[in-house]
Each structure stands twice: as structure tokens, then as C-alpha cells.
Amino acid sequence: MKIGQWMLVGLVLGMAADGQEQSKQLRWLDGQGQTVRLAQYQGKVVVLNFWATWCIPCRQEMPVLAEMEHKYSQKGLAVLGASVDDEKTQPQIQTFADNHHVPFPLLRGASSEQMQSLGLGESIPATAFFDADGQLVARVLGELNRSELEHRLEWMLGKHHGKEPAAFVNGFAKKPRQDSAPSIFTH
Numbered sequence: 621m622k623i624g625q626w627m628l629v630g631l632v633l634g635m636a637a638d639g640q641e642q643s644k645q646l647r648w649l650d651g652q653g654q655t656v657r658l659a660q661y662q663g664k665v666v667v668l669n670f671w672a673t674w675c676i677p678c679r680q681e682m683p684v685l686a687e688m689e690h691k692y693s694q695k696g697l698a699v700l701g702a703s704v705d706d707e708k709t710q711p712q713i714q715t716f717a718d719n720h721h722v723p724f725p726l727l728r729g730a731s732s733e734q735m736q737s738l739g740l741g742e743s744i745p746a747t748a749f750f751d752a753d754g755q756l757v758a759r760v761l762g763e764l765n766r767s768e769l770e771h772r773l774e775w776m777l778g779k780h781h782g783k784e785p786a787a788f789v790n791g792f793a794k795k796p797r798q799d800s801a802p803s804i805f806t807h
Contacts, residue, residue, distance in 0.1 A: 646734055648702055648727035651714055656700075656727055659754065664698040665776045666750040669764075670735050672705045673712040677763040678745045682720055684766045688773055689724045695777050696752065702730035704744060743792060751776060762791020 646658040646668075658668065669685055671678035682701075689699040703713050703726055710728050717726045732742040739759055740746040749758040749772065758772065772785040 646737075648729045650725055650727055651717070656725060658700075658750070661698045661700075661750075662754050663752055664696050665692075665752055665773070666754075667697065667699045667773070668702060668738075668748045668750065669700065670702050670704055670730055670740065670744050670746045670748075672703055672744055673709050673716050674705070675744050679716075679720075681745055681764045682722060684764055684769060686721065686723055687766075688769060692773055692777060697773060697777065699724040701726040702734070703728055704730045704732070704735075739788075749776065758785065758787045758789075760789045760791060762789075765791075 648656050650656050658666065667685065667688070669678075669681070671682070673679075685699050685701070689697065693699075701722065701724060703710070705713060705728070713726050713728060716722070735742055735744075735746055738748045738756060740748060741761060743761065745763055747760045747764060748756055749760075751757045757776070768785070768789075771782065774781065775785055
């Protein structure tokens with residue numbers, strides 16, 4: 621291998637390690653104002669969903685996330701809802717959780733910078749998947765599909781049936797409608 625190729629490999633590996641380190645630093649506030657860190661979930665498979673109360677596709681996928689959390693929490697799954705709601709709409713988060721019987725933490729203070737550090741861009745919904753070692757292993761842009769999500773979770777939790785799920789899914793490319801992928805800055 622040439623020196624330039626080795627330098628490129630080193631740069632890519634360094635960026636990946638930096639991204640993994642940044643993900644360990646992610647933190648938000650829970651409904652009681654307590655800090656929640658992604659690193660607290662080491663040892664669990666984590667589904668980190670970025671959403672907002674005003675996002676229609678986000679609302680539509682919440683029951684699917686709730687169902688998966690209920691089904692797989694005893695097998696080592698943790699679901700976290702990182703809300704990008706601003707100060708004006710943050711008071712609606714707890715009402716949303718109560719009205720929709722969301723059994724997992726809905727966290728305040730998520731940002732487009734956090735999403736970008738995970739390679740999710742800045743459109744919601746977007747979901748990052750972490751293995752039990754805390755490594756970012758997959759990303760899905762756009763609304764989650766129930767059967768694809770279930771297959772991905774089964775795979776991550778050790779049931780390797782069928783084809784391995786893709787590490788990156790751009791659901792926005794399938795549904796290019798403007799209202800299906802709102803930017804977190806336009807609401």
C-alpha cells in the first residue's frame with residue numbers, strides 16, 4: 621500500500637473512532653430535568669430515535685417504537701426518544717408521552733449537531749442503532765418500517781435469520797415528499 625493510501629485509511633479510522641467517542645458524550649434531559657447520557661445504556665442494544673411533537677411521521681412511528689420496546693426490553697433493548705422540540709414546543713413532550721402511552725424515555729435537548737455527529741443529517745425522524753458495546757452500527761433516515769425494524773432488532777439481539785439489515789437506510793429517498801422529512805428548523 622502506498623503512503624497516501626495508509627494516510628487515508630488512518631484518517632477514516634480516526635474519524636470513525638472520533639464519532640464513536642462523540643456518541644458516548646451524547647446527553648439530554650429527561651422529564652424530571654435529570655441528565656441522561658447515552659453511555660448509561662452500555663450493555664444494551666439502543667434505538668436512539670430523533671423526533672419532535674410537531675412531526676407527523678414521528679408521531680406515526682411512536683407506536684411501533686413502543687411495541688418494540690415492550691417486546692424486546694427484557695432481551696436487552698433500550699429505546700430512547702431524543703426530541704428536537706424547541707423551548708416553545710418542549711412542554712408538549714410529556715403530554716404526548718401520556719396521551720400515546722410511550723413507555724420509554726422522551727428526552728429534551730436533542731440538536732441537529734448531535735444528529736449530524738451520528739451521520740443522520742438534520743431531518744426527522746432519524747434513528748441511530750447502537751450495539752451492546754455502545755458502537756453505532758446502523759442508521760435509518762425517515763420513518764421506521766415495523767417489519768424492517770423488528771428484523772433489525774432480532775438481528776442485533778442475536779437472532780441472525782435472513783439477510784443482515786443494511787447499516788444505512790435512507791427512507792427519505794423512497795418518499796421525497798416535503799412533508800415526510802421536515803427539517804428540524806422548519807415547524
